[in-house]
Amino acid sequence: MDLPVVPPILPMLAKVASAVPSQPDEGPPQWSYEPKWDGFRAVVFRDGDEVVLSSRGGKDLGRYFPELVDAVRAELPARCVVDGEIVVPRQRDGRTRLDWQSLSERIHPAASRVEMLAEQTPAQFVGFDLLALGDTDLMNRPFSERRSRLRAEVGGGPSCHVTVSTTDSATAQHWFETFEGAGLDGVVAKRLDGIYLPDKREMLKLKHARTADCVLMGYRKHKKVVDGVGSLLLGMYHDGEPVMVGGASAFTAERRRELLDELQPLRVGDDVVAEGEPTRWRSSVDRSWIPLRPERVLEVAYDQMEGTPEVGMRFRHAARFLRWRPDRDPHSCTYDQLDVPVRYDLADVLDRTED
Structure with missing residues (x-):
């Protein structure tokens, strides 16, 4: 070249x-x-x-x-x-x-x-x-x-x-x-x-930086940290039903082990393991996760949401755990809390005229 x-x-x-x-x-x-x-x-x-x-x-x-x-x-x-x-x-x-x-x-x-x-x-x-x-x-x-x-x-x-x-x-x-x-x-x-x-x-x-209260729906085990949580799986309620909206995974190795012990009382059963959707280009990746009773609420930081309430909404990128919210009712964690952006067309953001 x-x-x-x-x-x-x-x-x-x-x-x-x-x-x-x-x-x-x-x-x-x-x-x-x-x-x-x-x-x-x-x-x-x-x-x-x-x-x-x-x-x-x-x-x-x-x-x-x-x-x-x-x-x-x-x-x-x-x-x-x-x-x-x-x-x-x-x-x-x-x-x-x-x-x-x-x-x-x-x-x-x-x-x-x-x-x-x-x-x-x-x-x-x-x-x-x-x-x-x-x-x-x-x-x-x-x-x-x-x-x-x-x-x-x-x-x-x-x-x-x-x-x-x-x-x-x-x-x-x-x-x-x-x-x-x-x-x-x-x-x-x-x-x-x-x-x-x-x-x-x-x-x-x-x-953009925002926060949201989510229901803890489950977790995935960490691939390398023995007896540690890999990611927390987050949900919100829509039309009375919990819907998965993403995950939070940035924790120290010590905190991952603490979380695993902390979450065991919430397991729906010792032998219950759910299967998640495989990624479209890495179908061999283990997507199994441990479901928990939807009783705990946590506040997370996020930047953007994708989708609509009608077809489902998800965090565009991984959310960041901020704190537990024992004062919140899980059923109060709905899409209504989200800051929905104005829907502009992509053409509005491309250069068409002189500055």
């Missing part, structure tokens, strides 16, 4: 912020704001027909997204390096939103399934930074210039796009509060004069 920037390159990262950074009261703006995409981070390298979709860890994702490799050849400049996100849009409730589950299922070892999923759930690429164009290395140029050239060279689809951005902090705050319905994960702020620094946390990110 004969490019001024060659793979692998670790993408520039972001550190957590508590609020959208404001612009100075006087003078030109210092920040550019854009939605935080919740997909697979990828730096795309194209040198003619040669294409690499480099993951955050430097692995080529091209084998899992052959349709995106073809799209890059058709839609991106002949020689370029673009930082962005691989996403899978799906129609839901008459709108196009990102589908994390469909994206995750694309990572499959079987070529036949990869080919099938490429047709059924085709991926798209959303670019948000231009690192090289032709023989020019842009990494040491200010982001304002990289952004301008990105918009001039990339976008328009049907599969490769550019994210929307703004220099207005009030607009960024509005995006944070409303764009989650498109499947997004918050807001990112970038310094307009900043150069591209691989593997450095030079950007700022403001992510």
